[in-house]
Amino acid sequence: MRKTFIAVIVLLLLSVRLANAAVDINTATAEEFDRLKGIGPVKAKAIVDYRTKNGPFKSIGDIKKVPGISDATFQTIKPDITIAPSHVKKSGDEKRAMDATPKGSPSEKDAKAR
Numbered sequence: 001m002r003k004t005f006i007a008v009i010v011l012l013l014l015s016v017r018l019a020n021a022a023v024d025i026n027t028a029t030a031e032e033f034d035r036l037k038g039i040g041p042v043k044a045k046a047i048v049d050y051r052t053k054n055g056p057f058k059s060i061g062d063i064k065k066v067p068g069i070s071d072a073t074f075q076t077i078k079p080d081i082t083i084a085p086s087h088v089k090k091s092g093d094e095k096r097a098m099d100a101t102p103k104g105s106p107s108e109k110d111a112k113a114r
Contacts, residue, residue, distance in 0.1 A: 022082040025063055026056040038076040043068050057083060 023032050025047070033044035050066040057063060060081050064074050
C-alpha cells in the first residue's frame with residue numbers, strides 16, 4: 001500500500017513538472033501550443049503555420065506577429081514559452097566579434113603545425 005502511494009505521488013509530481021515545462025516556440029507542435037492558457041486549436045495552428053511560412057522566431061516577442069496573438073495573449077503565455085539557444089541566430093555584432101579573432105593566434109598556429 002505504501003509503495004503504491006509513493007508511486008502515485010511521484011507520478012503526480014512528474015506530471016505537474018511536465019505540464020509546467022516551457023514550450024519552445026520554434027519546435028512545438030500545435031498540440032503543445034494548445035496546452036498553453038489562452039491558446040486554443042485555431043491559434044495553435046496559426047502559430048505553426050506562421051513559423052512554417054516565415055522561419056523560426058528570433059525572440060519570444062516575435063510570436064505577436066502571428067495573427068490572433070494579441071499583447072494580452074502574449075502576456076498570458078510569456079512565462080510558459082521559450083526559444084532554445086540553438087535556435088537563436090547570432091547577431092551581426094557577435095558574428096563580427098567571432099570573425100575578429102586575430103589571425104595567427106596560438107590555436108591557429110597549433111592547427112597549422114599538425
